[in-house]
Amino acid sequence: MDCGGLCSDKCKTPGQCDPATGYCIGGCVGGWNGDFCTQLTEPSGVAMEDDSYLVDIVIGVVVGIIILIIAIIVIVIFVRYIQRSDSRSIAHQKK
Incomplete structure (x- = not known):
């Protein structure tokens, strides 16, 4: 048939x-x-x-890497912000 x-x-x-x-x-x-x-x-x-499932795996890995990079950037910005505010408060206390 x-x-x-x-x-x-x-x-x-x-x-x-x-x-x-x-x-x-x-x-x-x-x-x-x-x-x-x-x-x-x-x-x-x-x-x-x-190998159609490979596309899903590649997309998942790429998205995971992008999320990791964004998280690292946010952490670095936050740490620098905290360091600046701490150094400003120390300088203000010395006056």
């Missing part, structure tokens, strides 16, 4: 998949495996998930 857009483009027979499950009929093209042919097979033969 022709499943149209429901089949992975990595199926050996493009557009051919099980009507109930969407599993690729006839397996996957080289380098891909899994029921829906969405797992990339590394040269070592170990299957890994399609």
